[in-house]
Amino acid sequence: MIKISRLELSIVRWAIHHPNEYLGTEESQLVAGLILSVNPRVVVEFGVNLGKTARLILDASPAIEHYLGIDVPPDHDPRLAVQRNEIPKAAAQYVLGDSRFQLLYRESTTLQISDLPVANAVFIDGDHSAIAVRNDSLLARAIITRGGIIVWHDYANPVAEVTEVLDQFVADGWPIQHIEGTWLAFLRI
Numbered sequence: 001m002i003k004i005s006r007l008e009l010s011i012v013r014w015a016i017h018h019p020n021e022y023l024g025t026e027e028s029q030l031v032a033g034l035i036l037s038v039n040p041r042v043v044v045e046f047g048v049n050l051g052k053t054a055r056l057i058l059d060a061s062p063a064i065e066h067y068l069g070i071d072v073p074p075d076h077d078p079r080l081a082v083q084r085n086e087i088p089k090a091a092a093q094y095v096l097g098d099s100r101f102q103l104l105y106r107e108s109t110t111l112q113i114s115d116l117p118v119a120n121a122v123f124i125d126g127d128h129s130a131i132a133v134r135n136d137s138l139l140a141r142a143i144i145t146r147g148g149i150i151v152w153h154d155y156a157n158p159v160a161e162v163t164e165v166l167d168q169f170v171a172d173g174w175p176i177q178h179i180e181g182t183w184l185a186f187l188r189i
Contacts, residue, residue, distance in 0.1 A: 027182055031123060031151055032056050034186050038149045040120035043067045046136045047126025048103065051094035058098055066117060069095065070104045070126065109135050116143045125153035128160035137169065141189075148189045152176075155185035 035043060035057055041064060048054055048069030058067055071091040095101040104115065109132055122140040126132065133152075140150045154160040155178055166185055170176050178185045 027153070027184055028053065028056060030179060030182060030184055031153070032060055034149055034151050034184075035121040035123060036061055038120050038147060038188075039063060040148070041065045042117050042119040043121045043123070044116060044119045044140070044143065045069045045123045045125070046140075047071060047124070048092050048095075049125075050090075051092035051096070051101075053123065053125075054092065054101060055094040055098075058095060058100060064100055067095070067098075067101045068104060068117060068119075069101060070106060070111070072107055072127070073105045111135070111139055113139060113142050118145060119143050120145050120148045122148070122150045123153070124150065128154050128157070128162055130161040130165050133162050133165040137165065141174075144189050146189055150187045150189070152185045154183050157183050 031053060040061070043054075043057060043064055043066075045054055045068070048071045051069060054067055054069050058064055069092050074089050074091075091105070092101065092103045096103065106115065107127075109127075116139060119140075122144055124133070124136045124140060126136060137150070137152075144150055152162060152166060154162040155166055156163055162185075166174075166176050174187060176185050176187045
């Protein structure tokens with residue numbers, strides 16, 4: 001018999017009842033599980049959108065002290081045409097009332113390390129252009145703590161430029177792992 005913890009059960013229930021149009025139920029569960037596997041105190045999410053993933057993770061982990069969600073302003077014109085309908089009119093609406101959550105409006109390629117806290121977990125699911133994925137990934141590596149995790153969405157998605165960037169990082173020695181059958185990849189530090 002397979003046993004699941006109360007935490008895992010709450011993640012499953014939340015993901016089923018709050019579907020995310022960009023992350024399916026299974027991928028939402030996997031992202032939450034990966035991030036929670038490092039018992040984070042500080043989480044950074046590039047591309048927070050409506051805040052559904054942030055809400056799931058914050059609800060599942062009361063130990064999180066600070067969750068920084070980054071998204072572009074509503075008038076942003078994305079580099080990839082396929083992302084034009086993904087810009088939220090009101091970012092992070094699912095988490096704005098949570099005192100642990102902070103929203104930062106900024107185009108990813110204008111972010112600097114001084115804008116970001118040191119983090120135990122980073123989720124990258126914002127601008128899927130190669131330049132932005134590379135920038136977000138390098139920033140994530142600079143702020144992540146030992147024992148932390150970086151999770152990417154849209155690896156193996158043919159309309160995104162995530163795969164080419166992560167494959168180059170792997171060629172450069174980053175031990176990034178792809179979760180077969182999903183658009184998720186991760187790197188444990």
